[in-house]
Amino acid sequence: MTTIRDVAKHAGVSVTAASYALNNTGTIGEATRKRVLEAAEELNYHPNAFARNLKKRKTHTIGVFISRFGGSFYEEILEGIHSLILDTDYELLVCPESRSARRILLHRQVDGAIVFDSKISDEQVLKLASRHFPIVVMDRDLQSDFILPLLLDNPQGVREAFWHLHQQGFRKLSFVAGAMDSFDNAERMATFLAEAERHNLHVPVYQGNFTEISGYEIARAILQSDDLPEAVFCANDQMAIGFLRAMREHGLQAPNHIAVIGFDDIPLARYMQPSISTIGTPRFEWGTTAVRQLIDFIENETPFQPQRIPTRFLPRESSILNVHSQTSTGETILGPASSDPS
């Protein structure tokens, strides 16, 4: 590995001069600057990032911490994050759950973090965040000047969905819940149950974990009984897909036998047969917003602006009665889009 020392020697100049020339800092003559750059080129020199970061105490890197790559969910968020990063001179580092996540976070190998991994504890995040290490959290609500919670507006979408069901006359409702430690699941469930409560409806809750298979198994259990719900709300699309699969295997169809609604609007949702009613989230923009605010904070100490990411109910075939001739991607709007019609 060739070092800056080699470059300096080759250009017949001091190490300092070489450093200034390479970084365009300090004060250096045009002639020598050229000479140094040529030497660097010739020797195929690339600065050692560790030495540099060690000295500068800045990495110019944003770290994104997610739990896993699968599930079609993070994909668009990551794309949004990536697209905005491309416009900056920051680097991006994505780290799935593991020892490494902890390490990288703790070691401050990044200048700021975006956290979307429930395996990282609240205490961890709170302890880490500081003026010099701002953190955006997308899956929890924490109070701190150095932490920006960017959360989905779950209540909005859930209320629209509830209203959609209620307006069509569905009264026997069930809720299929996702992972218990999930903020989003909690909020979706709380909202749905609260709405039901307001209409004096009792809603049984089935505990799943956001996976397709958990939705499938819950459905199997439910379908055993002869007292079927009229509609189920699943806390995410994966479970809705599993639920529908079980229904199909039992010879039942949505929405005729049971109406089904999911959450997230993953790509599959609109292509399934029947297409799945769900709640859409602007994930791409979610990602860009996170990066924008984070970099703004790092560069200019612009205070964080907490905001909710809007959600929107998308009625599709799986929950619309007597409308079987739609296109599979149709977005027919039945009710008003406002949140709380009562």
Next chain:
Amino acid sequence: MTTIRDVAKHAGVSVTAASYALNNTGTIGEATRKRVLEAAEELNYHPNAFARNLKKRKTHTIGVFISRFGGSFYEEILEGIHSLILDTDYELLVCPESRSARRILLHRQVDGAIVFDSKISDEQVLKLASRHFPIVVMDRDLQSDFILPLLLDNPQGVREAFWHLHQQGFRKLSFVAGAMDSFDNAERMATFLAEAERHNLHVPVYQGNFTEISGYEIARAILQSDDLPEAVFCANDQMAIGFLRAMREHGLQAPNHIAVIGFDDIPLARYMQPSISTIGTPRFEWGTTAVRQLIDFIENETPFQPQRIPTRFLPRESSILNVHSQTSTGETILGPASSDPS
């Protein structure tokens, strides 16, 4: 930030002793070791990764370089990579295309790399690879002791698909190509055209770029003419989806009007209506294989074992004539699975 110096002082011991204690190296008494660890705990000490890496010249990190997150394609590969990394004490760093990719690669911020990003040039890879920096490439074929090409066995799947079409009597075929700089596209196209050649068929090629929209637009162009092909082979699923969308808009159906085959078996393919015939690849295992060999090389200098990742044709509704009553996920096998029946 608390440094090892603070820890040493707090434990009343030399810096060296602290380092030995923390790393479980050197020779250190059990009592002092305990004392140091307690001090570290108490001061909430975390070693500075840059200083450490600078000294050790090892990062214990594997870098994965992909072009982007979207497209459902990398997802499973990344999951495979991640799952295996979890079993090791290596860290994982995923880097989408950008300046950063180049930088991180050049700066050797990782101990080994997995490259799946055509924006990184062959020369770059060749120049970088060395005994101390092995590289797995998944999207090109390069010869070097320090480079492991792990490529799809495109010919296998394409031949099966061609045979499937031919056996059903399709003779007017078209090929929708992906990005020109793609190894996989080149190989898929070459194989398909060679097979056609052997049967004295001329196959028009339409140049796309792997995106859904390019498939859509090519289809629109083709559908203008009144001389439609009987079947089209798209170099990936995204383009097949676009192609089918255009067909639907023209009131045409696959396979009745035009049979359509894709490549990759992305999750959507089986759920589309009609389900899309495609060529499946074990992406998860592809990822694990890459990591396994890479770490094996790094740790034990185990020579790379080049191998082809098998592919398999999956006949579905979009290319099977007169079989309309299948389940949308059915995997009916029509022909023998062997590659070259002639």
Next chain:
DNA sequence: GTAGAAAAGTGAAACGTTTCATTTAACTGC
């Protein structure tokens, strides 16, 4: 020509570790 200011260039310290070469302390067996 010269004083003073500006520009160009340099030496050395510092960043926080690890590790080599040494020293010091603690055991052995006799």
Next chain:
DNA sequence: GCAGTTAAATGAAACGTTTCACTTTTCTAC
């Protein structure tokens, strides 16, 4: 109680940068 060994602990150098404080050179205006 001592020579010889082994175990425990240490000081200092090194990793490759950046940057502060300083020196040397070049320019400017009179």
